[in-house]
Amino acid sequence: MVPGIDGVGRREDGQLVYFVADDELVGAMATRTVIDTRRSVVLPDGGNIVKIAAAMNPAMSAWVALRRRVPIEAGQSVLVLGAAGNAGQMAIQVAKRLGAGRVVGAGRDQARLATLPGIGANATVALTADAADATASLAEAARRSTWSSTTCGASPPVRRSWRCCRPAPTAAAP
């Protein structure tokens, strides 16, 4: 089995595309593969194909969520759960790019949390092993947020934060 669910490829006609593999037909990590042209997007001339290949997958969940599911309003505050991971780092940038005001990143890896202000986070919340401490910190962050995003594998502290959210936050789980 060849793994890989998406990538950048050059079609036989020379055109560069970003593609997402069919659900049951993986194999993007190959020299040559079969793509469904309906699930591919032509890339701009001279586009940075390595960056596009690297960022599309972790960025698209937040991008689609904030454009299609819960269109963000200018200045809205956003809490990103799982912010230390790749998708979380992208979610912070996407939220800022789409006009969010205060963006808070919560996650477990404290070294990576420390890098988040550099990509636009206004604050971070460390999800420590101390459940009471993590819950209290998240509650404070969530209380001030109108939208929160969680990455695929929600950890126990992240699940606890769902109890703390108000007013009317929306959590989008890709």
Place this chain on the structure above:
Amino acid sequence: MALRSANFRLQGNGQGAVSTKAYLAELPSLIDEIDNGGIAVTARPVPLADVETVWIAPEVPGVRAVLVP
């Protein structure tokens, strides 16, 4: 606080929650954002021929490895 007393909404966002067509329609603008640096990523291209060593090498946090032909 009990969940029933929280003003809380949970929405799925994967394929299925958004149609494939709608999902695809959002990708060109995201590609532009990544390409023009509006959304930053640190990527490390590695040759596909080296995949066996790259696969088991420890990840550098925040760096995405990209296999290239």
